[in-house]
Amino acid sequence: MRYRYRIFPALAALLLITTGCASLLTVPGTPVVVEPLPTVEAYMAQRIDWQPCENGSAECGSIRVPVDYADPGAMAINMPLIRLRATNPAARLGVLTANPGGPGESGYEQVRYALNPKDTGLRKFRIRYDLVGFDPRGVGRTAAVSCLSDKEMDDYLATDFTPTDAAGVRQVADAHKRYAAACLRHTGKLLGFLGTEFVAQDMDIMRSALGEDKLNYFGFSYGTRLGQYYADRFPAHVGRMMLDSIDDPSQTTDRWDFTPDPEPPDPTRLWAQDRTVRDMLTACAARPDCPLDHDPDIAMRKLRELIDRVDKNPIPTKDGRKLGSNLAVLGIFEATYDEAMWPGFERAFVDALQGDGTGLAQLADGYVGRSKTGRYTSSQPAFWAVQCANDDPKSYRSKSEEQILAELQHNADRAEVTSPLFGRNRAFSAPLCLFWPVPPTSVSKAAHAIGAPTIVLLNNTGDPATPLTEAQHVAEELADAVLVVRKHEGHIAFDNGSACIDAIAVGYFFDGVVPDRGTRCDD
Structure with a gap:
């Protein structure tokens, strides 16, 4: 995954x-969208008209590229350069x-x-x-991908991606379908290229x-x-x-080719991100000024309990949102990428234990491209648009929604064994591509x-x-x-x-x- x-x-x-x-x-x-050129050779023959950028310290220009290289004269987009x-x-x-x-x-x-x-x-x-x-x-x-509005994106990220019953699984599927449909509605033909x-x-x-x-x-x-x-x-x-x-x-594997592993998952083979969180808690415990517990096992238990608690009862943040389990998991997940984020995670963890979800929500915002003013960049929808393009086009929509939901449940149950922190959430939040409105374009x-x-x-x-x-x-x-x-x-x-x-x-x-x-x- x-x-x-x-x-x-x-x-x-x-x-x-x-x-x-x-x-x-x-x-x-x-x-x-700009006037297309008739052939790929014509696009290759372009020359850039460099002009001073607004602040005068750099030069700005642009080129045209065809949306579909198989039909270059049909549609083109503008690619700004600096x-x-x-x-x-x-x-x-x-x-x-x-x-x-x-x-x-x-x-x-x-x-x-x-x-x-x-x-x-x-x-x-x-x-x-x-x-x-x-x-x-x-x-x-x-030509940035556009999907959900800022408010709709907040709502999507507030989805409970750790469902425990059929109704919850259906809510996850509906959230994915709304996201995918919005991408096609607002991005149009480009979404497939x-x-x-x-x-x-x-x-x-x-x-x-x-x-x-x-x-x-x-x-x-x-x-x-x-x-x-x-x-x-x-x-x-x-x-x-x-x-x-x-x-x-x-x-990259075929998302539609699900073959159950006959062997039970091995709980000793933890995901890398779970191991990194363990390292974060252990590093903190070794310091006299650690704001968390000096026993990393106890700190890990408190972290899992926190995720379970905010899943049932989201806690407030200073910008008016609620920190549920998905934002909490994303915030913790973001901190695993760089040791420079570990002190911020420690403070956010302590604050969340005291009922303030602001710190973990802000870490999650860095992951999904949300600013302090509540605006989202194109990074998150672009991420999915590119990821969903990498798959076998022949397998696209080869399964019913019922099959998909059953397999997601199976995957979540297995993932929870090898990733107690992230497994279930990621198993349900990551498969947006299974609901994507356009087929993939290449097998990686x-x-x-x-x-x-x-x-x-x-x-x-x-x-x-x-x-x-x-x-x-x-x-x-x-x-x-x-x-x-x-x-x-x-x-x-x-x-x-x-x-x-x-x-x-x-x-x-x-x-x-x-x-x-x-x-x-x-x-």
Whole structure:
């Protein structure tokens, strides 16, 4: 079962500040649907008319991309771009673009943040690269997916995704169906053309429009899947590519092909996220100032009891919402991505025990893209639109709703054994794709990128979102790849406290230095 991937910390801070603002939404006055061009070759021949952005510190432009590459002359959308020119033009190496993850996060904002002197991520590469940012189709400024209103989204997230009877299971299904139907109603035809394979083709149009023979790329989390798709489809156009926190596309399974496992679930094989929560509570217990119990077993018991309690009786938050079990679980789940969130989780846990759900709700808001003003970005609906595109089109709608609900119940019962904290909730909240209104467009499979230059992979040992085993498998599947492993808990290796990892990234992008196989970073 796959979960949403997070971006690196510096950008996360920016997105939390600007969430709900026009900068993360389709810009008013910017056309979404534009005049199509007759052929793919015509799209490739575009040139970008760069103009100063509003604040004058960056350049803005756009390209057109066809909605359907099989029928390029039927419909096109506008893809806004942002460019920060290399600060040392004499040493310029080309263009560097990136994707921060999700799917659903903004690559446009990721590059825009490099203007901030506090940025220690992409900003360092600007010395020798033009940084070019874009939002994948369906995200942010590029024809953003639209589904529920802000109030409707609040209501959806207040759904009890831990049902214990048939009526509760039916309520879950109805919530998913309302969400899916709203996506089709507000997004229209584009909803069926948001798969990763389309974005990879859009990237090659962007490369051509930039006048570049090669595209240099830094992908994070889901962005590593996008990088693999691009390198597999356009190996001759790959420049220097680094992928951080590896998403293995071959691990995606057919959601409609449910075969019950005859073996009972093993309670000793806990999900990575449950293990991370245990680590969070243990780390707190070892500190004299821990606000939680100094026995992690007791703290874990209190956490489970809290989830059960707010499931039955939601507690208030300071913004007027109620914290039920779903928001509580999402808040705890969000904290597992980065050790920097652990102190905030501790405070939120203590507050919730005292009847104030604000802290856990705010952690959950970071996960679903909700601002302090109650506005949602396009990240959550875009996430589902892309995820639901990755499946076998032949299996779509191959089961009745009754079969689906019975299988969800079975999955929930099993998941609860190996994930007492998250299993039941995730089993019922994650299968939105089973109710999706448009069929998937491609079966995910391993990428090989035969003919591409060496691709450098980074992964933490204790990443709960993109486990090291997936990175190891991708390294084996790619024709030419080197995996660098960092001994660290949490998601994202680069720009996350490791001088070793950061030096490898700079050496690779600036000087083309490929690290030795088996390289490890322990800082």
